[in-house]
Amino acid sequence: MKSKRWIKKATPFFFISPWIIGFLVFTVGPLLFSLVMSFFDWPIMRTPAFSGIANYVEMFTKDAQFYKSLSITLKYAAIFVPLNMVLALLLAMLITQPVKGVKFFRTIYYIPSVISGVAISIIWKWILNGDYGILNYLLSLIGIEGPNWLVDPAWALFAVILASAFGVGVMMLIFYADIKKIPIALYEAAAIDGASPIKQFFKITLPIITPTILFNLVTSIISAFQQLTLVMLLTGGGPLKSTYFYGMFVYDNAFKHHRLGYASANAWVMFIIILLLTMIVFRSSTAWVYYESEPKAKGGGKK
């Protein structure tokens, strides 16, 4: 009888064991290993040597590129995150309108999100080309002389933002799913009271979807900090390192300059920055996120 009880206790762990093993081998292991590496001088070929906090000291006091890449990434996030959120919400509002054919538009808006960053960057590189690109041609038709997007340091970041906005569909769909759930009776009652559609949006829709706004805000901050594929292929970090994002800085230190220890230190600093930003967002959320107050609302705080 004893063995049967043991089996009963072990069953749930049998089910979750793949994740536990994977978590230890592919997450905890590498995470700790990376932390250890960050205190070493660790070239790819030669033997590593313990160097204390030298990597961190170098990063903060000697490496100007660290601050440059960090500020470029912050600038990108500061423009991209709000822009993406507003665009996603606007599109979600559009495709929830009760008119024929909106599902067709929903499909179109989402399609760029299922396409590889490799393809997206090739397409945009070609559209934004300064010599024969279609965008500058179209601009010239209305009398605007387009900049040489990918060659002009003043415009390259904008080009990256334009290309990344192509993937707005994922967030749009999350907003869409949430807005769809709002009972129509709420709007009807508001309309009877004479509230305009704009007022309805600010008084009904927006407050109800604040938890989803929080979710999207956090995920888009995280993804903005990790943006790598697009810059690598679209601008290669250039021109003049004007789009040399933090992710590229880490990648190059590891796989181009073969300084694995230093790159690990870079990555950990980024991890901590992301954690801090997320914490700030969550802290602030108590002031602007409204959770349904009915007792059946489950897991309200955990998003």
Next chain:
Amino acid sequence: MKMSKKTKIILYAVLSIFAIYFLAPFIYMLFTVFKTEAEAVAYPPSLLPENWLWSNFVDAWNSQEFGTFLLNSLTVTVLTTIGQVFSCSLVAYGFARYHFKGKNVLFTILLATMMIPWEVTMIPQYMQFKIFNWINTLKPLIVPSFFGSAYYIFLMRQFLMGVSKEYEDAARIDGARAFQIYYKIYMPILKPQLILVGVLNMLTVWNDYLGPLIFLQDRSKFTLALGLASFKGVHSTQIIPMLCITVIMIIPPIIIFVAAQKYIVEGTGGSIK
């Protein structure tokens, strides 16, 4: 809620403007791939090609080992999808249907792992796979998928939480074992989520660039995404072959998305709350 005709017209106009932004680049590309190289870089540009050169696709495809790249991409996509669907449903079932000590702590940890930036684990993972002697093989891209992925587990677990326990009790009375209950009763109920996770994984893996970039070295091991990205290194100035391969590369995800759209839209609705 009635809309005036004017409002409707404005609404369709705005909907169309955004549709143009998202679609125009693709449509323009679909015309361009049939042009000659000279036509493609001509200024001012033309919309339609003078002659429809279908041979562009054949030339582009034969210019490198794209057959091999495609095979590698398919291998990784199919195997990881099997791995994720199997492992994630197993884990999600464990979290949703059992009560055990430390469950909530473990589940919180699972959610927290979604916040770890890939940059942090990419370097030690590279070292790890080097020790395993897996660099320059497809294993680093495939094997981890058999141990589940936090987001997919979360999606399936949320769904299972809403399923009535009656099925299970009935089966248990009939003497079914734990694994049988999972496999015979919950897998069929979970079908929409299995499809959702399968499709999301297919799209992610097919499109992935950074994983193959770091773990693969020989061109014979490249995936389609990596092969396409390295194209410009080989043919620096030619735009047409690159666009041809781009078209070939984006067609499967679009077809899969359109076919499975229902699951993605519904799955998104269920996941957030």
